[in-house]
Amino acid sequence: MNNQYKVHPALMMICLLMFMPCPATAKTLYQTHVEQAKISDKTLKKSLKQVKKHKVVNIIDDLSLPPFHKREKLQTTEKQPFCLTCHLPLPHRKNERNRTFMNMHSRYIACETCHFRPEATTMTYRWLAYDGADAGNALSPRRAFEVIVEASSPAERKHKAQFKKRVPLAPQPGARISPFYKNMPALLFKEAPFAQKIKMEWKDANENRRAEIKAKLHAPLKKEGPACKKCHDKREPILDLKMLGATPAQLHKIQNNTIVRFFSRFKKENERIRINKLLQ
Ligand code: HEC
Ligand code: HEC
Ligand code: HEC
Numbered sequence: 001m002n003n004q005y006k007v008h009p010a011l012m013m014i015c016l017l018m019f020m021p022c023p024a025t026a027k028t029l030y031q032t033h034v035e036q037a038k039i040s041d042k043t044l045k046k047s048l049k050q051v052k053k054h055k056v057v058n059i060i061d062d063l064s065l066p067p068f069h070k071r072e073k074l075q076t077t078e079k080q081p082f083c084l085t086c087h088l089p090l091p092h093r094k095n096e097r098n099r100t101f102m103n104m105h106s107r108y109i110a111c112e113t114c115h116f117r118p119e120a121t122t123m124t125y126r127w128l129a130y131d132g133a134d135a136g137n138a139l140s141p142r143r144a145f146e147v148i149v150e151a152s153s154p155a156e157r158k159h160k161a162q163f164k165k166r167v168p169l170a171p172q173p174g175a176r177i178s179p180f181y182k183n184m185p186a187l188l189f190k191e192a193p194f195a196q197k198i199k200m201e202w203k204d205a206n207e208n209r210r211a212e213i214k215a216k217l218h219a220p221l222k223k224e225g226p227a228c229k230k231c232h233d234k235r236e237p238i239l240d241l242k243m244l245g246a247t248p249a250q251l252h253k254i255q256n257n258t259i260v261r262f263f264s265r266f267k268k269e270n271e272r273i274r275i276n277k278l279l280q
Contacts, residue, residue, distance in 0.1 A: 029123070029179075029186035030116055030220065031194050037219035039212070047218075048211035057088060075107075077130035077174040082188035082195040083111045086202070097271075098263070102225065108170050110178040112187040114225030117238075123179040123186055125239050131174035136189065138180065141245025142171040169246055169254075177244060232260040 027035075039047075076089070083091070091106065092099035105114075113125060127139040170176075179186040188195045202213055230238050234255050241251050 026184065027194070028184060028188055028192075029118070029121070029181040030112060030188055031192075033116075033118060033220035034216050037216045039215045039219060043215050043219070044211055047215040048207065051207055051210045051214055054086075054210075075174070077135075078132075079130040079135045080190040081111050082190050082192065082198075085190060085195065085199050087111075097266070101259070108168065108176055110176040110187055112179050113177055113239075115221045116179060116186065117222055117226070118220055121181065123181050125177050125244065126180050127171055127175045127244065128178035128180075128185055129172065129175050132172060134172075136185075138185075139171045139175055141243065142169070167250070169241075169244060169250060171245060177239060228260045228263050232257050 089106075090103040091111075092102040095102075102114075110128065117123075127141060129135050129137055129139050190196075190199075198213065198217070202210060205213060226238060230236060231241075232254055241254060246254065
């Protein structure tokens with residue numbers, strides 16, 4: 001499964017000699033969409049407004065006074081999503097109701113899985129390593145037999161279940177469910193040449209140029225991610241959870257998640273999560 005889109009050195013040589021576009025230098029689907037994006041005046045105007053308001057937030061880690069709600073350090077990965085050139089590692093702030101959940105999901109689902117969903121394009125979703133020897137490559141899903149199933153009495157199982165550590169779906173820490181197109185990740189990492197170029201341009205650009213860059217980068221993106229049920233309901237799933245390594249028990253849990261059910265009951269914007277409602 002691994003290294004499927006790595007190019008054999010000999011093929012690379014032939015490509016270079018013949019001035020052919022090589023698979024290794026092939027653009028990812030996201031980059032292609034950005035380059036082909038046509039921006040309307042209206043979008044550009046809106047983008048300029050956003051860029052003027054855009055603030056760079058620096059997270060200060062070593063405060064002289066320990067903050068009250070000090071969280072443990074965010075785990076970073078060797079490979080970084082291109083989006084983090086400008087967005088924070090926990091990028092969701094606006095929607096108070098779902099931001100915590102969306103930030104949690106960003107640890108095991110690539111930004112692009114939720115935000116880059118071009119119409120009329122079939123992508124597959126696979127685990128992509130952001131760390132370790134396989135960083136940047138597709139990973140095989142965790143095999144079902146690696147998830148230990150203990151034989152014990154039903155009462156003991158029930159008691160233990162409350163304290164048992166949840167086995168994550170991810171085959172290794174830092175891995176994220178990512179979109180693939182023609183066997184290649186459809187997304188960009190920070191160190192990709194195109195991403196580097198954008199980073200430099202952004203740094204030196206004035207507001208008008210930044211508005212153009214912002215508009216182009218976001219033209220292929222969706223403002224919002226898919227609804228919870230698009231991944232958590234078996235009726236219209238966008239992810240093939242079985243192929244991503246979910247055991248029947250995990251599949252059942254993901255498709256019968258209390259919190260997701262609770263979210264689907266929200267009708268009004270200003271409704272808040274309340275424990276008594278959660279238990280309904
Ligand atoms: C070069 C800087 C830059 C990069 C790279 C970038 N963004 Fe943004 N993004 C912005 C700015 C500026 C805004 C405007 C709102 C703000 O100030 O945060 C924004 C807004 C957004 C929004 C809100 C909707 C909208 O279009 O205004 C989403 C969603 C978003 N970005 C997702 C992403 C994702 C996903 C990626 C990676 C594929 C990404 N961004 C990469 C700068 C960037
Ligand atoms: C599980 C799906 C999911 C993932 C993964 C995800 N997002 Fe989002 N994102 C959403 C949804 C849903 C919204 C819309 C929130 C709302 O307003 O209801 C959103 C909104 C945003 C916004 C708008 C501003 C805000 O404060 O909420 C930005 C910026 C953004 N996402 C960036 C990112 C970046 C960068 C990543 C990767 C690090 C990412 N997202 C990963 C689902 C996702
Ligand atoms: C792009 C697909 C996707 C979307 C959209 C999505 N989820 Fe999930 N969610 C997952 C996957 C996959 C898992 C399982 C991760 C695992 O088991 O390691 C999960 C796990 C969870 C969990 C369990 C986490 C845990 O630690 O036990 C909760 C709660 C959850 N999602 C809530 C939500 C809510 C609420 C929404 C909508 C606001 C949502 N999800 C949208 C894919 C998604």
